[in-house]
Amino acid sequence: MAAHRSWLLVSCFLLEVLLLEAANILTISTLDGSHYIVMNRVSQILHGGGHNVTKLLYDNDQITDFRKEKPPYKVINWHLPEDQQKKFDNRLHLLVEELGHGRYEHKSLVKIYQFFGDLCSQFLSLKDIMEFLKNENFDLVLLDSLDLCSLLIVEKLGKRFVSFLPMQFSYINFGLPSAPLSYAPVYGSGLTDQMDFWDRVKNLLMFFDFSMKQREILSQYDNTIQEHFAEGSRPVLSDLLLKAELWFVNSDFALDFARPLFPNTVYVGGLLDKPVQPIPQDLENFITQFGDSGFVLVALGSIVSRHQTKEIIKEMNSAFARLPQGVLWTCKDSLWPKEVTLAPNVKIMDWLPQTDLLAHPRIRLFVTHGGMNSINEAIQHGVPMVGIPFFADQPENMILVEAKNIGVSIQLQTLKAETLAFKMKEVIEDKRYKSAAMASKIIRQSHPLTPAQRLVGWIDHILQTGGAAHLKPYAFQQPWHEQYLLDVFLFLLGLTLGTLWLLVKVLGAVTRCLSGAKKLKQT
Known part of the structure; x- marks a missing residue:
């Protein structure tokens, strides 16, 4: 019965796709790493759904590792002049290093958004690309909500748009509805949905603190807005977020805490899932050496892998040497410290088929940086x-993982071989x-429709209905x-x-009146 119902739903979905005319959709990706990966996947899915997709891509040296296959959709690359691009790349590299070395503070995040604000100003100055985008007559734009520049691009184009939230649904003001502070943790609070009295006090104070910090982040685009929008028509970023027709969230209740949602909020965690392929023979041979002990997969993400220090690599390598399992580690040989001897049970490679290895029957553990895409795949x-x-968002993501008892986390600042080995064995x-x-x-896979x-x-629904006004509350x-x-x-x-x-006044008057009458009677 359940299988019949699922097949019926899928059949109805496919019929709707066939009856719908192809729309012209623009996707925007100016962020690298996992943001590029997920927006690339979104573009592929929409193209596979029968739509004409064009992707606006900021082309820099940070994303070359991901573009091994030519995408089936149209791509518009933009980049800065070579000398300018070099300055921007060096600046971004230093900022990411500042974050990656345990100096993550609010001021570092402000610097990151100041960087992207400056980059946004450079893009909006490219009149040829902006004119081309205006003339393409797109029916809809799909953007990464963390890429605030894309909101300004859409405002310039005057198009309807859909936001994709690549992180977990947290109490962060992206124009999304939020559950009460009594059980919805504020971003950065380190809390779960089960709070005692003092946790709720902390959560409330964190809410006000984060609101002020977010205003400072949004203000990093003020100069860009003043430069590229005429006085009297200058948008407010926080208001632009409310214009989204739909919000897609890169999570679901297999990981996230349960909470009420508005009708225009849709969970699509697991978008990167794809059919499992056999792993290369050399990897299979390596895994076989360890028999029933199995193997551990280690992948710390594209950005982290480029910026991990010699000390981190040394401690991790020492921890892996204490395991009976084999260890497959995504780590570029060119970045490996020469003075560190690779543990005998460890194999490092520039790239590993992460999805296929996670599906392998002999995998025992996944050591991850806590990126949302990697957690979803696990x-x-x-x-x-x-x-x-x-x-x-990686520390916040791992709080969810621990709350669901799917794993544990270890702080980067206290990373030692003994502690890491103990956690992995546990x-x-x-x-x-x-x-x-x-x-x-089971929760993830039992949904009647796939994330795609x-x-x-x-x-397709909002294209057919002319928008999502019927899904957005008057609030x-x-x-x-x-x-x-x-x-x-x-x-x-x-x-x-x-x-x-x-x-009180009436009672006072009555009292005075009664008191006066009593005195008069006595006299």
């Missing part, structure tokens, strides 16, 4: 994790982690004091206080 195959979060040997990982896998089908289906148009009923509370408070004041 959940898809029911693999427990040890996380070494470096920066950005997760491998304690069957509760594997059981929890398999439970999350949900993505295309909802895009998006209300000022904050109306949303939180502060005006109503103040009115009722004033009415109550006024009534009490009047009652």
Whole structure:
């Protein structure tokens, strides 16, 4: 019965796709690493769904590792003049190093967004590309919500857009509805959905703190807005976020905490899932050496791998040497310190087929940096994790992993071989982690539609209906004091206080009157 229902839903979905005319869709990607990977996948899915896709791509040396295959959709590359590009690349490299070396503070994040604000100004000055985009007459734009420049690009084009949130759904003001602070952790709070009294106090204070920090981040685009928008028509970034027709979130309740959602918010965690392929024979031969002990996969993401220090590599290598399992580690040979001898049970490679290895029956553990894409892939195959979060949303992601009992994390600043080895053995040997990982896998895979089908289906829906006005509550148009009923509370408070004041005055007058009458009678 369940299989028949799933087939019926898929059939209806395919019929809708066939009846819908192809739309012209622009996807925008100016961020690298995992952001490039997921937006590339989104573009592929929309192209496969029958739409004409054009991708606007900021071409820099940070994404060359990912472009091994020619995409099936149209790509518009833009880049700065060579001398300028070199300065921007060096500046970004230093900022990422600052984050990766444990100096992650709010001021570092502000510098990152200041960098992207300057880069955005450079792009908006490219009149030839902007004119081309205006003339292409796109029906819809799909953008990465962390790429704030894309909001300004869309505003210039005057097009409807859909936002893709590449991180977990956290209490971060991206124009999305948020559950009450009593059980929705604020981004950066380190809390779960189960809070005691002092946790809730902390969460409330963090909410106000983060709101102020976010305003500072958004202000890094003020100069760009003043330079490229005429006075009187200058947009406010926080207002532009509310214009999104739909929000796609790169997570789901296999990982995230349960919370209420508005109808225009759709979870699509697991978009990067693809059919499993046999792994290369040399990797299979390596895994076979370790028999039933199996192997551990280590992948710390594209950006982290480029910036990990000699000390980190040394400690990790020493920890892996203490395991009975084989270890496959994504680490470029050119970055390996010459004075560090590779452990005999470790094999390093520039690139590994991560998805295929996570699906391998002999995998025992995934050591990850805690990026959302990697966590989603591990959940898809029911693999427990040890996380070494470096920066950005990675610590927050690992809090979810620990709360769901899918794995544990270790702080980068306290990373020692003994501690890491202990954590890895704990997760491998304690069957509760594997059981929890398999439970999350079942939640993910039992959904009647795949993440790709949900993505295309909802895009088709808003194309057919002319937008998503019917999915967006009126709250998006209300000022904050109306949303939180502060005006109503103040009115009722004033009415109550006024009534009490009047009652006191009346009682006072009656008392004085009775007292006067009593004195008169006595005389």
